[in-house]
Amino acid sequence: xxxxxxxxxxxxxxxxxxxxxxxxxxxxxxxxxxxxxxxxxxxxxxxxxxxxxxxxxxxxxxxxxxxxxxxxxxxxxxxxxxxxxxxxxxxxxxxxxxxxxxxxxxxxxxxxxxxxxxxxxxxxxxxxxxxxxxxxxxxxxxxxxxxxxxxxxxxxxxxxxxxxxxxxxxxxxxxxxxxxxxxxxxxxxxxxxxxxxxxxxxxxxxxxxxxxxxxxxxxxxxxxxxxxxxxx
Amino acid sequence: xxxxxxxxxxxxxxxxxxxxxxxxxxxxxxxxxxxxxxxxxxxxxxxxxxxxxxxxxxxxxxxxxxxxxxxxxxxxxxxxxxxxxxxxxxxxxxxxxxxxxxxxxxxxxxxxxxxxxxxxxxxxxxxxxxxxxxxxxxxxxxxxxxxxxxxxxxxxxxxxxxxxxxxxxxxxxxxxxxxxxxxxxxxxxxxxxxxxxxxxxxxxxxxxxxxxxxxxxxxxxxxxxxxxxxxxxxxxxxxxxxxxxxxxxxxxxxxxxxxxxxxxxxxxxxxxxxxxxxxxxxxxxxxxxxxxxxxxxxxxxxxxxxxxxxxxxxxxxxxxxxxxxxxxxxxxxxxxxxxxxxxxxxxxxxxxx
Numbered sequence: 342x343x344x345x346x347x348x349x350x351x352x353x354x355x356x357x358x359x360x361x362x363x364x365x366x367x368x369x370x371x372x373x374x375x376x377x378x379x380x381x382x383x384x385x386x387x388x389x390x391x392x393x394x395x396x397x398x399x400x401x402x403x404x405x406x407x408x409x410x411x412x413x414x415x416x417x418x419x420x421x422x423x424x425x426x427x428x429x430x431x432x433x434x435x436x437x438x439x440x441x442x443x444x445x446x447x448x449x450x451x452x453x454x455x456x457x458x459x460x461x462x463x464x465x466x467x468x469x470x471x472x473x474x475x476x477x478x479x480x481x482x483x484x485x486x487x488x489x490x491x492x493x494x495x496x497x498x499x500x501x502x503x504x505x506x507x508x509x510x511x512x513x514x515x516x517x518x519x520x521x522x523x524x525x526x527x528x529x530x531x532x533x534x535x536x537x538x539x540x541x542x543x544x545x546x547x548x549x550x551x552x553x554x555x556x557x558x559x560x561x562x563x564x565x566x567x568x569x570x571x572x573x
Numbered sequence: 574x575x576x577x578x579x580x581x582x583x584x585x586x587x588x589x590x591x592x593x594x595x596x597x598x599x600x601x602x603x604x605x606x607x608x609x610x611x612x613x614x615x616x617x618x619x620x621x622x623x624x625x626x627x628x629x630x631x632x633x634x635x636x637x638x639x640x641x642x643x644x645x646x647x648x649x650x651x652x653x654x655x656x657x658x659x660x661x662x663x664x665x666x667x668x669x670x671x672x673x674x675x676x677x678x679x680x681x682x683x684x685x686x687x688x689x690x691x692x693x694x695x696x697x698x699x700x701x702x703x704x705x706x707x708x709x710x711x712x713x714x715x716x717x718x719x720x721x722x723x724x725x726x727x728x729x730x731x732x733x734x735x736x737x738x739x740x741x742x743x744x745x746x747x748x749x750x751x752x753x754x755x756x757x758x759x760x761x762x763x764x765x766x767x768x769x770x771x772x773x774x775x776x777x778x779x780x781x782x783x784x785x786x787x788x789x790x791x792x793x794x795x796x797x798x799x800x801x802x803x804x805x806x807x808x809x810x811x812x813x814x815x816x817x818x819x820x821x822x823x824x825x826x827x828x829x830x831x832x833x834x835x836x837x838x839x840x841x842x843x844x845x846x847x848x849x850x851x852x853x854x855x856x857x858x859x860x861x862x863x864x865x866x867x868x869x870x871x872x873x874x875x876x877x878x879x880x881x882x883x884x885x886x887x888x889x890x891x892x893x894x895x896x897x898x899x900x901x902x903x904x905x906x907x908x909x910x911x912x913x914x915x916x917x918x919x920x921x922x923x924x925x926x
Binding site: 377378379380381382383385402404405406407408409411412413414415416417436437438439440441443444472474475505506507509510511512513515532561562563 | 616617618619620621622623624625628629632636639640643644646647676724728729730731732733734735835836838839840842843845846921922923924925926
């Protein structure tokens with residue numbers, strides 16, 4: 342008994358310190374609820390140009406996987422005629438579009454070399470399309486201020502920072518231009534280059550932000566498209 | 574037999590609540606509208622998902638494998654409607670099992686919670702495995718009950734299923750945080766009592782000791798400690814983690830298991846829209862079995878590393894005490910913080926998809 346006393350006395354603060362350190366270390370592994378995708382979306386985008394050659398917005402077509410589609414359309418055939426009419430599907434489009442705002446539309450527009458994202462306006466012209474197997478969400482995302490790509494290249498990332506939704510470009514024609522782009526300007530998708538400095542930076546950021554609920558694990562899966570203009 | 578019977582019923586007319594698949598899945602000509610006729614609607618194929626950064630290739634592989642498995646799962650459910658229903662059913666079960674194993678490697682499914690709990694507590698490997706299986710089984714049951722009740726019985730929408738899932742998630746995370754808090758408080762109280770030990774009345778301690786001697790015979794036989802001062806001391810450190818209690822086990826199992834596995838919900842709803850709800854149920858339990866194995870393996874690994882740490886100290890009592898206390902407080906902290914973080918995250922805005 343007498344031997345235990347002093348030992349325990351020293352031991353209490355020591356144990357607290359050790360525990361705090363180990364706890365913090367283990368905590369780096371704390372579960373992130375959404376770090377594996379539950380929804381898969383195939384991305385096709387159009388960069389929309391105004392008649393005076395400025396980028397006014399992005400028109401997305403996101404096609405979802407069959408599982409998500411089944412969940413989303415479940416119970417929407419209100420009249421039970423086996424046909425998902427526009428009236429029956431419109432509420433789904435509205436709910437999707439309305440709740441996208443909190444997630445920045447999963448669309449991040451930047452000027453080349455710039456870290457801040459350009460502000461977007463709420464989507465217009467939205468609808469969902471159901472072909473009996475998969476669902477596609479169409480919407481146009483206007484830029485708050487139209488952008489002239491001739492001065493600086495523009496990059497557009499599509500991703501879910503929490504990686505609950507895995508966005509991936511379509512195999513064919515993932516991006517195209519609409520309207521009247523300036524001459525010499527083209528849109529193309531970016532192939533991830535593991536060696537690039539930007540990729541390394543993204544990973545470091547992703548690593549540190551993994552610790553919080555606002556995980557940006559998904560940024561490593563960013564689908565990037567560029568609008569580039571050749572200098573004449 | 575059961576599969577045959579069920580597949581036979583699926584091939585004839587499924588009960589009305591399940592909905593005839595041919596009617597639910599009809600392409601909507603009116604919506605495809607004048608632009609394109611349904612068969613012409615283009616379904617874009619996705620390019621393989623790639624990740625950036627040094628670990629990009631590994632992450633890409635993981636993501637692509639998951640996507641491939643999910644597509645195969647969808648294909649397997651659909652092929653049940655084809656000729657060889659038994660073969661397809663077995664394939665679906667195997668695939669779901671594999672999907673469960675792989676799916677659970679990613680965060681979620683209570684791996685961290687269960688591992689931390691068994692490490693923080695004086696749980697044996699057998700108990701760790703049992704807890705993993707109970708939690709996975711309950712997750713599957715919750716998923717089946719939720720989808721069965723809302724979609725089959727109440728004819729609700731997918732939105733409502735999502736809303737319910739989110740509610741249950743929030744409840745689950747709150748309960749996990751409470752379990753962590755309980756573990757932490759118990760541990761700190763015990764440490765405090767030990768620290769205050771010398772000032773306490775002697776007879777109280779004697780009683781305490783008696784307790785330990787008893788427990789030693791019950792639970793620590795495997796460690797081959799002789800009775801006596803030294804062993805008592807070590808056992809005392811072990812006891813810090815708290816007595817074995819089914820109530821605690823139940824709290825962990827329920828807090829993790831009340832959250833339905835989202836993968837299971839997707840398969841269930843998809844199977845339902847194909848008019849094959851029973852196949853979704855079977856797949857869900859096969860999946861839960863796979864999930865349970867992954868979680869059990871991780872919990873066992875966690876317990877193994879604790880044992881390893883204990884052995885590293887040789888027979889040193891101080892070391893053993895430090896390891897036990899570290900495990901107890903660290904594990905409790907992980908459970909508490911993970912619960913709090915997930916709880917906070919689950920209160921966020923509703924997801925669009």
